[in-house]
Amino acid sequence: MKKSKLLLGLSFFGVLGLVLVAADHIDAPAVQGGTSDITDFYSFQGSNTNNLVFVANVKGLLSPTATADAAFDENVMVEFNIDNNGDNIEDLVIQAIPRNGKMYFFGPVAPSASGTSSAVMTSNPLGSVTISQYGTPAVISVENGANLFAGPRDDPFFFDFGQYSEIIAGNAGSFNNPGTDTFAGSNVMSVVVELPKSMLGGSGTLNTWVETKRK
Template identity: 65%
Template sequence: MKKTKFLIAAAIIGVSSIVAIAADHIDAPAVTGGTNDITDFYAFQGQNTSNLVLVANVQGLLSPSSTANATFDENTLIEFNIDTNNDNVEDLVIQATPRNGIMYFFGPAAPLQTGLDSTILTNDAAGSVEITAYGQNAITATENGMQFFAGPRDDPFFFDSGQYNAIIDGMATSFNNPGNDSFAGTNVLSVVVEVPKSLVGGSGTINTWVESKRRQ
């Protein structure tokens, strides 16, 4: 079995029984704008209520012109971590890594090691999907009871940063309804996997978080 080691670069953490959302569009200068910079993590029940959907967004604040040239970094592994016994240690992982325009998925399966280092679970291939190009209809794939997508999407995160700054500066006391979406017109690169709940803990409560890790 070929083993490729990745080390953690960034992480967003969430807790999921039905829905979890975490967002982080503004990182430290050394990370912001990097190809492995995570902007959002979503975990929610699928339209098929027997399924769980996990979404990782990277490379935020992409303009339409820069989106057309944006690509997933082939030296980056995106890893969805699933804790089934509430000890805050991953019991299962679903991994996604790109190669030559294809996003490959592995798991859910027990990681070869927990913590900051990861090795691709080449013996637990789940499926793959062609990465959707900007402006193209979404390409999805279904394999082994799971569904996959990878490609650019409109940034779903809403935040009125102008009003936030006014509140911080003492010029306002509350947000407007509706506010101004500071992220309108910007895009992200999304990795989406829909997995049967029976493969990741059944009907019980799970903790889940996502990490991006660079090849070492």
């Protein structure tokens, strides 16, 4: 990868973070509707049990007609955080930054600083992938032992928001089985990294979370 093509080197500042498997589809006005708005974060063992998968879904509630024009904001970085010693502070980060139709990945590497500001770790490139387009086959890049993807996907999160509202209002006491999938037919923009566990350090439980950071 020719790093000279990337006009990076600026700091990014955190605007949102989610811990563990979480969902947050309706967010504050400052980030709602953009790719700094995280809808879901998933971290799980891959079908290859030697691997761990990280998924950040952003820019939720996209209708099929809006998805074709949806794009990642080039001023927003997605940063996966890994704590491998149990102190709830990131020991490693994986950074994903869009540029000119591609998503560039860096890490996993120790960050220059922990917390809400980050420098782009351009000296530790992991790989890049062409951002997939809506209605076309998914483009997956395999580089340096990692599988990389970025692009639109069907929203996998299931939630019956109507029944939830009835419960909150005191009109119902439980969810229905199976209930209504509020997010059926809507899409998200996804960033996916699958890589060997051996690249993440530690020998016990890993704590993981994701942030979006704006330049």
